[in-house]
Amino acid sequence: ATDTDLVSTVERALQSGLAAKEKKVSFAVTPKAGEEEMSFYGAGIKEVQGDSTYKAIKAAIADLAEDFRDNAKVMMRYSDYLEMIETLANGSATLYNAQPEQIIGKPVVFSDAAVKPIVGDFRYSHFNYDPAITYESDKDISTGENLFVLTAWFDHKIKLKSAFRIASVVTAP
Template sequence: MNLYQLKNSLTTVGAELKRVEEEIANTAGDPNIDISNIENLERQKINLKKRFDILKNQHDSLEQEQEQEIKARANQNGASQVKGMDSPDPKQRKIAAKAELFRATMRGREVSEEVKAQLGGVKAVLGDNGDSGGEKLLPTTMTTELLHEPFVKNPLRGHSTFTNEINLELPKISFQLDDDEFIGDTETAKELKSTGDIVKFGRNKFKVFAPISETVLRGTDTNLVQTVDRALESGLAAKEKKVAFATTPKKGEEHMSFYSAEIKTVEGSTKLKAIKAAIADLHEDYRANAKVAITYAEYMDIVEDLANGNATLFNAQPEQILGKPAIFCDAAVDPIVGDFSYSHFNYDLPVTYERDKNVRTGIEDFVLTAYIDHQIKLKSAFRIVKVNDTP
């Protein structure tokens, strides 16, 4: 007898038992009914109660067995879907969780709560998230790694400020005095007067596409995670560098570029003289922490001109050559001199992910959507360097 048949029999016997119990109660209160009828009903009740107990024991035992089988199958399926999540090594568990997130996304299935928990869970959206619609939020651990760990491909990381805050507003200067005339740099004072002392960060949406072939998707967790992570990290770094050093910025992104017309240009007869003049032109508050963003090729040209055949200068530190530490960046077509702590990148809204297929190649993309803004909090803290070609 299966569980369904046992349930039906249990219901039938239970209903009959209840009917007999009610009849006994009604009959016992009527003195005109012979006692033998009541005794007969009592025997029926005893028999029905025994039948009911036997059926109930069989039903409960079979139901418990089936529940255990379901749990065992669920555990087995979970282990097969997220292989490696039971590893004693936290690093391997994290790689397995990332790989499962990538595979689930590319195959259009939901990501398990176990995976989300392993990757730090998902933060609630605290601001306006109308643009992201039904897209999925990237787990917090992955967001932190992508946005806050230094990337080799973006030279400004470690020099500029990076945050991930919603609706961020910051003061342009970090302290104030009761004397309104405390700002010694007249350029800074004029800038604050014309633009205000608060900088508000906006949202500039962009997407990073990480192509994933079926071979990689079916391959090892480590290779899959490295492939996607490398693509996403490179994409974010490339976007940061592109907006900061754009000579012809996109509409709406003009304020993000150092080559804005609002940043003062300092010229010199040679690149080195122009750099030193730009450093000297900075107010001492900015000069103390100033660095020089310059292409490596231009820097080597300066060293070669200074060396004049003397190889020892090639071993010197950039600070000894330029007078300030160097930030090598091929996108810095004209060197930028300044205090890069006033260069601030902010990622607004949680980073989201989805999938997209290129119908022409058949390759599917893991797509990351982010919202970035680069604010040069004080333009007076920077100078653009140019060579004066006039004799």
């Protein structure tokens, strides 16, 4: 008794769940056995260090080859960005009005899954689905409930590890 298109609403929710699964696999700090190469943190991507988040990100950008640097983006947690701005602003309010790209020098994508900032050309990060995603629905005749299922076999390929860097903050001893 609703005007909601139930099937498309459920399918969108299933797609959202699949996107969350993709993010969980590609940003796993300790990937499951067999999924190490699908995680930015488990694939052996070079870590570049700095004594602050800002300096580590700048060093990671500078460490990329020029071809990758031109199209690089930064994937980081929003909380890390706010902490970085607070440190850089040093009591001034002007940095809070600036766009992240103006401060870092590259487009920024925020994701809470990015435990350490990842810098790189994300065109070299690719999700493969084989076979295609399938949507199925059925009705349980004993309860009258409709059941919806999304089945997806995917893997995340980091096609060129050299196109990425992980920005790591080093704390002084």
